[in-house]
Amino acid sequence: MSQVQTAPRTIVDRQKAVIWLRQMHLIRRFEERAAFLYQNQKIGGFCHLYNGQEACAVGSIGMLRDDDYLITAYRDHGHALARGMDPKPAMAELLGKSTGCSGGKGGSMHFFQAERGFLGGHAIVGSHIPLATGVAFANKYRGGDQVCLCYFGDGAINQGSFHEALNMAGMWKLPAIYYVENNMISMGTQLERSSAVLDLTVRGGEPYNMPSARVDANDVEQVAEVTQRAINRARAGEGPTFIEAITYRFRGHSMSDPQKYRTKEDMDKAKLRDPITLWENRLLQRGWIDESSLEQMREEIRDQVEAAIEFAENSPEPGPEDLYTNITVAPYTPQESD
Amino acid sequence: MPILAYRDALNQAMLEEMERDDNVYLMGEEVAEYNGAYKVSQGLWEKFGSRRVIDTPISEGGFSGIGIGSAMVGLRPIIEFMTFSFSLVAIDQILNNAANMRYMSGGQFSVPIVFRGSSGMAGCLAATHSHRLESIYAHFPGLTVVMPATAADAKGLLKSAIRSDDPVIFIEHENLYGEKGEVPEGDHLTPIGKANVVRAGSDVTMLTYSRSLITTLAAAEQLAGEGVSAEVIDLRTLRPLDMDTILASVLKTHRCVIIEENWPYCGIGAGVADRIYQQVFDELDAPIRRVTAKDAPIPYNRKLEASMLPTVERIVAKVNDVLYRKA
Numbered sequence: 001m002s003q004v005q006t007a008p009r010t011i012v013d014r015q016k017a018v019i020w021l022r023q024m025h026l027i028r029r030f031e032e033r034a035a036f037l038y039q040n041q042k043i044g045g046f047c048h049l050y051n052g053q054e055a056c057a058v059g060s061i062g063m064l065r066d067d068d069y070l071i072t073a074y075r076d077h078g079h080a081l082a083r084g085m086d087p088k089p090a091m092a093e094l095l096g097k098s099t100g101c102s103g104g105k106g107g108s109m110h111f112f113q114a115e116r117g118f119l120g121g122h123a124i125v126g127s128h129i130p131l132a133t134g135v136a137f138a139n140k141y142r143g144g145d146q147v148c149l150c151y152f153g154d155g156a157i158n159q160g161s162f163h164e165a166l167n168m169a170g171m172w173k174l175p176a177i178y179y180v181e182n183n184m185i186s187m188g189t190q191l192e193r194s195s196a197v198l199d200l201t202v203r204g205g206e207p208y209n210m211p212s213a214r215v216d217a218n219d220v221e222q223v224a225e226v227t228q229r230a231i232n233r234a235r236a237g238e239g240p241t242f243i244e245a246i247t248y249r250f251r252g253h254s255m256s257d258p259q260k261y262r263t264k265e266d267m268d269k270a271k272l273r274d275p276i277t278l279w280e281n282r283l284l285q286r287g288w289i290d291e292s293s294l295e296q297m298r299e300e301i302r303d304q305v306e307a308a309i310e311f312a313e314n315s316p317e318p319g320p321e322d323l324y325t326n327i328t329v330a331p332y333t334p335q336e337s338d
Numbered sequence: 339m340p341i342l343a344y345r346d347a348l349n350q351a352m353l354e355e356m357e358r359d360d361n362v363y364l365m366g367e368e369v370a371e372y373n374g375a376y377k378v379s380q381g382l383w384e385k386f387g388s389r390r391v392i393d394t395p396i397s398e399g400g401f402s403g404i405g406i407g408s409a410m411v412g413l414r415p416i417i418e419f420m421t422f423s424f425s426l427v428a429i430d431q432i433l434n435n436a437a438n439m440r441y442m443s444g445g446q447f448s449v450p451i452v453f454r455g456s457s458g459m460a461g462c463l464a465a466t467h468s469h470r471l472e473s474i475y476a477h478f479p480g481l482t483v484v485m486p487a488t489a490a491d492a493k494g495l496l497k498s499a500i501r502s503d504d505p506v507i508f509i510e511h512e513n514l515y516g517e518k519g520e521v522p523e524g525d526h527l528t529p530i531g532k533a534n535v536v537r538a539g540s541d542v543t544m545l546t547y548s549r550s551l552i553t554t555l556a557a558a559e560q561l562a563g564e565g566v567s568a569e570v571i572d573l574r575t576l577r578p579l580d581m582d583t584i585l586a587s588v589l590k591t592h593r594c595v596i597i598e599e600n601w602p603y604c605g606i607g608a609g610v611a612d613r614i615y616q617q618v619f620d621e622l623d624a625p626i627r628r629v630t631a632k633d634a635p636i637p638y639n640r641k642l643e644a645s646m647l648p649t650v651e652r653i654v655a656k657v658n659d660v661l662y663r664k665a
Contacts, residue, residue, distance in 0.1 A: 100444070102442060103444025104444070106442040119410060127430055129403070130404050130407060131404075133403065133407060134403060138407070141413060164400025164401075165404070168397065168400055168404060171395075329450075329502075330482075333531075333578045334479075
């Protein structure tokens with residue numbers, strides 16, 4: 001049964017609301033500086049930025065307990081920072097340093113932080129959805145009430161792994177919350193060229209015996225509200241929820257994307273509903289922040305991200321001996337001939 | 339010592355480990371109410387119930403991933419593939435997720451999981467159901483690959499695999515399930531990474547594993563009757579390979595034949611031979627010879643299928659080659 005969210009309600013207090021704004025600004029600033037570093041060839045490989053989608057991670061992860069879990073796809077910087085990862089190890093990972101959140105072996109697409117229940121960024125589309133289901137399975141197996149949040153893009157719902165995992169989650173009533181962050185474009189393929197139906201709530205909800213909901217993911221408070229309902233349901237043993245979060249990414253699929261599949265007008269229109277501006281304005285209206293505290297926040301975040309870059313730049317690279325570390329728990333013998 | 343079938347030895351290993359550790363569970367197609375397609379899980383559902391012995395839909399990728407996810411947070415799943423041929427549907431989960439997780443998370447998440455099930459040419463199963471995929475899995479850093487040939491090792495290696503903190507590919511052979519042998523009672527653990535000198539000899543080293551151990555021992559017996567002393571080594575673990583045992587034997591015999599039931603090109607024997615050549619080439623008195631499956635898809639026809647496999651005749655011919663001996 002899909003439900004459409006319309007009216008935002010106040011579900012966070014002032015302190016949490018301001019933390020969320022700070023997190024969204026941190027993600028935006030982090031990504032902008034990452035783009036700069038990528039262009040300056042400090043960051044290699046593929047780098048997928050989260051600009052424009054900040055409210056989705058912040059509003060949903062903000063409702064988790066410390067002992068809950070989350071897992072996401074390769075556009076993972078935002079989720080890691082929303083879960084409270086220090087930008088220093090995040091930036092160091094982008095620069096491939098040993099102080100990075102994955103020891104310099106994961107890179108942009110493979111952030112991890114075990115101590116915060118962050119089970120990673122995963123770069124094969126849809127491949128982590130069964131993993132999330134397994135984490136939820138383990139929670140239920142142990143009789144705990146922790147939940148697992150799982151994020152993926154609109155491209156991932158066309159993978160078999162998505163349907164296999166949701167079928168078992170629905171059948172076994174596992175405490176998982178599946179978030180499709182629908183930014184309308186799977187790399188360069190618009191939704192209407194990849195999905196037979198445009199209402200994604202019908203692809204992941206009812207077919208697998210779980211409720212689904214659509215939410216305007218430019219509105220952090222609406223995201224939080226729909227997430228809270230799903231969390232309550234999961235903790236109560238009532239099973240998973242499928243959420244379609246309508247969002248828009250402000251940058252290319254990855255840093256190497258010329259974005260010929262959309263127009264400047266599309267982008268200008270989307271930016272009128274920038275999730276950070278919307279949230280800022282709402283907090284100003286509520287009198288929870290003022291212009292001067294906002295300016296101070298932006299300045300602190302700029303300093304924080306610059307400090308992260310400095311930390312990353314000054315951190316050591318992994319040494320040649322690290323090539324063979326952390327492959328197996330048992331002592332590792334390379335199967336080399338000489 | 340009790341005599342058990344290979345199938346029952348596997349069953350005993352799972353039973354004992356599930357009794358020992360509540361984190362161990364069994365998941366797969368028909369493992370619970372049906373008692374397993376090959377009856378390896380006979381009685382486990384009745385004993386442990388649906389929480390720990392779990393039937394799945396036909397979704398190998400999905401339930402393999404569920405196993406991996408649960409292992410990342412501390413459970414110890416045993417994932418059964420009805421046959422390893424079906425693991426091809428789940429290969430992204432195994433290779434990208436299970437094998438890589440510890441490395442790409444900088445050591446934060448390990449995956450203590452066992453993927454087990456039958457394999458091999460077992461009688462008219464044809465091309466899609468007869469695969470031997472050990473060389474594919476052994477190719478990947480992060481995986482452990484184990485293939486027991488005897489009932490004792492079926493139990494001992496499976497118990498070790500379940501206790502391993504790393505992902506283990508545990509490949510059984512459909513035609514071995516009924517093979518009987520002595521199996522030590524109680525906490526019998528066969529170490530991972532250790533080959534077994536099954537028959538000592540001095541003229542030639544014969545390396546093999548899984549079902550072809552039976553054929554290899556028959557060939558060694560025939561050779562003994564002809565005055566040739568063959569040393570037969572069951573590799574047991576294919577990754578990591580027990581090079582110490584292999585090299586000690588080759589340094590003694592100076593001749594080596596490798597027998598396997600998978601395809602020759604990029605097969606296990608190719609990799610093993612390379613490692614021997616690189617390390618002790620000067621000690622060899624003849625080029626290493628290999629007896630493998632024929633390089634064709636696996637046919638349905640019974641006679642054609644049989645022609646694919648190593649036989650005593652093919653093995654003896656290669657031994658004669660390395661001994662420069664005429665039959």
